[in-house]
Amino acid sequence: MSTSTTPPTSREDDRPATTRGQHGDSHRAATPGGDGASRTRRRLVEPVAGLVLLVVLAVLPLLNLSIPGVLPGATYTPGTLQLLALCLLFASLALTYHVLFGITGLLSFGHALYLAVGAYGLGIVLERTGLGLLPAMVVTLVLGIAVATLLGAVSLRVSGISFAMVTLAFAQAGSVLIRRNPSITGGEESLPLTTDHVPAALVGVIHTRNLYWVALALLVLVLVLVTWFERSRAGHVAAATRENELRVRVLGMRPYPVQLLAFVVGAGLAVVVGMVYLLLNSGVTPRVASADFTLTILVVVVLGGLGSRWGAVVGGIVYTLLDHRLTALASSDTVEQLPALLRVPLSEPLFLLGTLFVLVVLFVPGGLVGLGTRLADGVRGRRGSTADGAA
Amino acid sequence: MSTLVLLLVTGVGLGALYFLVASGLSLIYGLMGVLNFAHGSFLTLGAYAGWEVSRRMSDGSWLSLVLSLVVGAAVGALVAIATELLLIRRLYERHVEQVLVTVGLALATVALFDGIWGTDAVYVSGPAWLDETSGVLGAQIPHDRFLLIGVAVAVLLGIVAFLRFTRFGLVIRAGVENRSMVTALGIDVRMAFTVVFAIGGAAAGIGGVLASQYFGYVSPQLGASLLIFAFIVTVIGGLGSLLGAAIASLAVAVLQQLANFYASGTGDLVVVLLLAAVLLVRPSGLMGARA
Amino acid sequence: MSTRPVLVVRGLTARIAGQQVLEDVSLEVPARGVTALLGRNGVGKTSTLKALMGLIERSGTIELDGEPVDRLATHKVVQRGVGYVPEDREVFGSLTVAENLRLAERSGGRGGRHGVSPERRELVGDLFPDIIDRSSQRAGTLSGGQQQMVALARALLNENRLLLVDEPTKGLSPRLVGEVTDALEKAAQVVPVLLVEQNLTVARRLAGDAVVLDGGRVVHAGPAADLLDDESRVVALLGVGGEPGQSQSQHQSQHQSQDQSQDQSQHQSQQHDTAEATS
Ligand SMILES: Nc1ncnc2c1ncn2[C@@H]1O[C@H](COP(=O)(O)OP(=O)(O)O)[C@@H](O)[C@H]1O
Numbered sequence: 001m002s003t004s005t006t007p008p009t010s011r012e013d014d015r016p017a018t019t020r021g022q023h024g025d026s027h028r029a030a031t032p033g034g035d036g037a038s039r040t041r042r043r044l045v046e047p048v049a050g051l052v053l054l055v056v057l058a059v060l061p062l063l064n065l066s067i068p069g070v071l072p073g074a075t076y077t078p079g080t081l082q083l084l085a086l087c088l089l090f091a092s093l094a095l096t097y098h099v100l101f102g103i104t105g106l107l108s109f110g111h112a113l114y115l116a117v118g119a120y121g122l123g124i125v126l127e128r129t130g131l132g133l134l135p136a137m138v139v140t141l142v143l144g145i146a147v148a149t150l151l152g153a154v155s156l157r158v159s160g161i162s163f164a165m166v167t168l169a170f171a172q173a174g175s176v177l178i179r180r181n182p183s184i185t186g187g188e189e190s191l192p193l194t195t196d197h198v199p200a201a202l203v204g205v206i207h208t209r210n211l212y213w214v215a216l217a218l219l220v221l222v223l224v225l226v227t228w229f230e231r232s233r234a235g236h237v238a239a240a241t242r243e244n245e246l247r248v249r250v251l252g253m254r255p256y257p258v259q260l261l262a263f264v265v266g267a268g269l270a271v272v273v274g275m276v277y278l279l280l281n282s283g284v285t286p287r288v289a290s291a292d293f294t295l296t297i298l299v300v301v302v303l304g305g306l307g308s309r310w311g312a313v314v315g316g317i318v319y320t321l322l323d324h325r326l327t328a329l330a331s332s333d334t335v336e337q338l339p340a341l342l343r344v345p346l347s348e349p350l351f352l353l354g355t356l357f358v359l360v361v362l363f364v365p366g367g368l369v370g371l372g373t374r375l376a377d378g379v380r381g382r383r384g385s386t387a388d389g390a391a
Numbered sequence: 392m393s394t395l396v397l398l399l400v401t402g403v404g405l406g407a408l409y410f411l412v413a414s415g416l417s418l419i420y421g422l423m424g425v426l427n428f429a430h431g432s433f434l435t436l437g438a439y440a441g442w443e444v445s446r447r448m449s450d451g452s453w454l455s456l457v458l459s460l461v462v463g464a465a466v467g468a469l470v471a472i473a474t475e476l477l478l479i480r481r482l483y484e485r486h487v488e489q490v491l492v493t494v495g496l497a498l499a500t501v502a503l504f505d506g507i508w509g510t511d512a513v514y515v516s517g518p519a520w521l522d523e524t525s526g527v528l529g530a531q532i533p534h535d536r537f538l539l540i541g542v543a544v545a546v547l548l549g550i551v552a553f554l555r556f557t558r559f560g561l562v563i564r565a566g567v568e569n570r571s572m573v574t575a576l577g578i579d580v581r582m583a584f585t586v587v588f589a590i591g592g593a594a595a596g597i598g599g600v601l602a603s604q605y606f607g608y609v610s611p612q613l614g615a616s617l618l619i620f621a622f623i624v625t626v627i628g629g630l631g632s633l634l635g636a637a638i639a640s641l642a643v644a645v646l647q648q649l650a651n652f653y654a655s656g657t658g659d660l661v662v663v664l665l666l667a668a669v670l671l672v673r674p675s676g677l678m679g680a681r682a
Numbered sequence: 683m684s685t686r687p688v689l690v691v692r693g694l695t696a697r698i699a700g701q702q703v704l705e706d707v708s709l710e711v712p713a714r715g716v717t718a719l720l721g722r723n724g725v726g727k728t729s730t731l732k733a734l735m736g737l738i739e740r741s742g743t744i745e746l747d748g749e750p751v752d753r754l755a756t757h758k759v760v761q762r763g764v765g766y767v768p769e770d771r772e773v774f775g776s777l778t779v780a781e782n783l784r785l786a787e788r789s790g791g792r793g794g795r796h797g798v799s800p801e802r803r804e805l806v807g808d809l810f811p812d813i814i815d816r817s818s819q820r821a822g823t824l825s826g827g828q829q830q831m832v833a834l835a836r837a838l839l840n841e842n843r844l845l846l847v848d849e850p851t852k853g854l855s856p857r858l859v860g861e862v863t864d865a866l867e868k869a870a871q872v873v874p875v876l877l878v879e880q881n882l883t884v885a886r887r888l889a890g891d892a893v894v895l896d897g898g899r900v901v902h903a904g905p906a907a908d909l910l911d912d913e914s915r916v917v918a919l920l921g922v923g924g925e926p927g928q929s930q931s932q933h934q935s936q937h938q939s940q941d942q943s944q945d946q947s948q949h950q951s952q953q954h955d956t957a958e959a960t961s
Pocket residue numbers: 006007698699701703721722723724725726727728729730956957960
């Protein structure tokens with residue numbers, strides 16, 4: 001169709017959807033005057049709440065808190081700290097995937113590859129070169145970004161479902177490479193962390209506390225960078241391509257460079273997460289490169305609430321805890337004694353998670369965060385809608 | 392020479408397996424725009440169902456094999472129909488959610504298979520003839536290759552005939568091209584959705600039984616490992632094109648065999664490189680109409 | 683009975699990809715003859731037909747012969763007796779002509795248990811002998827005019843209460859415009875037609891009534907002749923100048939250049955792509 005047949009669309013609708021306010025905000029925009037006030041308030045609430053949360057998380061290893069049923073022990077014990085650090089890592093990983101899927105709408109099935117590149121890359125560099133930890137990390141990051149740029153450039157030649165399949169194929173190739181080269185990667189076994197050049201404070205069970213803090217710092221770093229990307233001009237264009245790629249083309253912008261940028265940013269951050277993963281676990285197994293692991297990241301992001309940063313964080317934490325608890329449940333005596341019809345499904349954590357995931361997609365479109373927002377809005381609504389206007 | 396013949400025939404046999412998975416994927420995608428991640432589970436379930444049949448007959452007869460294939464196809468089709476009716480249909484036209492639901496289903500079902508049949512592979516045996524070989528152009532070809540090729544060709548012809556000579560087939564072909572116009576002719580295209588899921592599930596179920604004969608075992612991961620190659624095949628062949636899927640299945644599997652033998656086990660990597668090359672040259676795939 | 687309109691539309695709004703394309707369309711289609719739906723490019727004529735068909739998200743009331751159809755899925759609307767001939771034809775290019783027609787045959791409903799009646803088959807054969815001769819040819823290889831005839835034949839095969847026809851002469855040569863117009867004229871003797879038409883000569887020849895859209899709203903409705911004979915109103919409402927005859931040739935050349943610059947089948951697939959991408 002010639003473009004001359006299309007009259008100019010109204011300005012209002014040309015704005016990328018994200019600038020109209022996030023998620024729950026949109027319906028409140030109908031209240032005159034309420035929109036600006038509530039948005040300013042939200043702008044303030046988010047950093048303040050975030051800061052409080054950060055302080056709480058930071059002092060956790062110094063406290064003796066127990067949450068029976070959720071955590072395996074008191075918060076200062078290494079086992080619990082290891083689990084909590086894993087929670088934070090998963091939250092970071094989910095955030096990196098949020099850049100691709102949540103912001104840009106790129107349904108990648110190969111994101112785990114970059115976690116694997118980070119973990120294996122750092123492991124191999126530390127083992128084979130005399131580099132110290134930081135230089136080794138830089139080398140790995142550069143390597144990872146190169147891989148991401150190359151594979152991203154090729155995969156983004158197709159879009160939608162084809163893109164999903166192609167990224168899956170590349171990740172699979174990575175997985176094959178890892179498994180088929182045991183002399184370099186350890187093959188099916190794990191690649192242990194070579195600790196010669198790693199600072200002693202980051203090695204060993206007694207220093208789990210430090211690794212926890214590293215994981216926390218990483219989460220903050222990733223959160224800040226992702227937020228920055230999301231609010232940048234590139235982030236807005238990326239969001240616009242997700243909403244309506246066709247319209248972005250009509251407006252004369254090329255989606256490809258922005259999509260590639262988002263791909264490389266997400267993948268690069270995942271490489272960093274992978275490096276910390278290696279440190280935290282003192283090694284890495286080929287499971288992190290498997291298709292299942294990528295799907296797990298997808299599950300996490302959707303579970304938490306697709307399109308929302310906090311959704312990714314919440315999803316990562318809840319998933320890790322749930323996975324841990326369900327694994328414990330699976331091997332518990334209570335389940336052992338059940339009849340087969342109940343025992344078989346209950347002893348498979350992935351079955352329960354997969355089913356939960358299906359239910360969330362079907363019935364809870366906004367994920368956990370969406371659910372929370374709706375509940376909170378419901379409460380606020382009952383307290384009277386004048387509150388917003390008066391603020 | 393004889394090695395080459397063996398590799399080629401084996402490649403074609405493997406290609407037959409890929410095609411059995413890819414044909415359903417491609418039809419489902421072509422008509423509905425749905426990428427079905429649970430397709431591998433249809434295959435695995437078909438394989439286990441076939442194994443349960445042959446285990447009960449435990450005679451390694453042809454009857455037992457035929458019955459396994461029939462039961463595998465039926466189980467695959469039924470599960471596929473249930474998937475379409477209970478999960479996919481609720482999310483009509485929401486393609487991302489549809490993919491996510493099938494991802495969840497794939498995770499859950501593989502875990503369930505783990506729980507029911509155990510994580511270890513169960514071993515499958517068939518008629519003794521399948522383990523024997525025949526000389527073809529100087530190569531000793533195991534007979535199971537012929538079974539794979541024969542059944543896949545039969546399935547291909549069956550699907551083609553169905554598409555060509557039935558009203559459902561007509562609706563499916565038209566729907567792949569322009570779904571909304573099909574509804575604008577007064578046709579409830581959702582019926583066709585269920586039908587393609589059934590066909591795809593049946594083909595996958597048959598593929599499962601054959602794969603278990605070929606590899607000699609069934610494991611919960613069987614479907615997932617074949618699914619990835621089926622994805623590659625559908626993208627290379629062109630999403631939505633049955634013929635493209637058939638050609639790409641052969642090309643991918645033969646290439647994989649050759650590379651595995653002549654380039655020291657690099658088959659899987661070569662296939663991914665082929666995928667990248669095809670995307671660079673022809674993003675819509677060999678026979679794909681739309682980019 | 684002939685006095686009751688076959689179609690009554692009140693307050694129809696519609697969206698495409700979240701964007702409002704119809705603001706408030708209210709119109710009536712009499713139970714006989716052709717009603718022209720006119721307006722400049724992009725005012726929402728095609729969207730109106732698609733909204734009536736349920737092909738795009740819509741709200742408002744739509745009554746067909748007094749029965750509400752605004753909540754029905756597209757295929758149900760069609761089964762109530764609405765034939766649709768879309769803009770750019772949308773024939774199935776990979777199917778043969780015969781298959782295109784077979785697909786359109788409806789069983790049940792007003793068509794009776796046996797699908798298409800012999801009279802209808804005869805009507806289609808009389809109107810479009812050309813395409814019947816080519817029934818085993820793939821529709822994608824037909825010329826634009828022949829594809830248009832397939833599209834019309836698909837709608838005429840069934841006994842409908844109403845036909846919705848969208849720019850059937852778009853991109854056709856003058857000779858073919860004449861043929862298509864003749865066919866529509868004959869069709870209109872057996873079924874009322876709501877016709878979107880940019881070629882005002884054709885509209886003037888066929889239409890008894892005219893409805894004019896602008897910005898997703900109805901801005902004029904009345905006898906077609908009154909409107910089309912009044913040059914100043916034609917200019918004001920439709921944005922075309924001069925005699926209807928002149929405006930026709932103007933449109934003609936515009937359409938033709940479009941036709942020549944683009945291969946038909948390619949055009950078709952692009953249309954489809956766009957629809958896919960936005961759905
Ligand atoms: N796929 C689409 N996506 C977004 N807007 C569209 C789409 N199709 C049509 N529109 C818009 O809808 C309006 C009405 O279009 P249409 O009904 O095709 O007009 P007409 O048929 O009168 O030329 C136009 O402004 C057009 O830009």
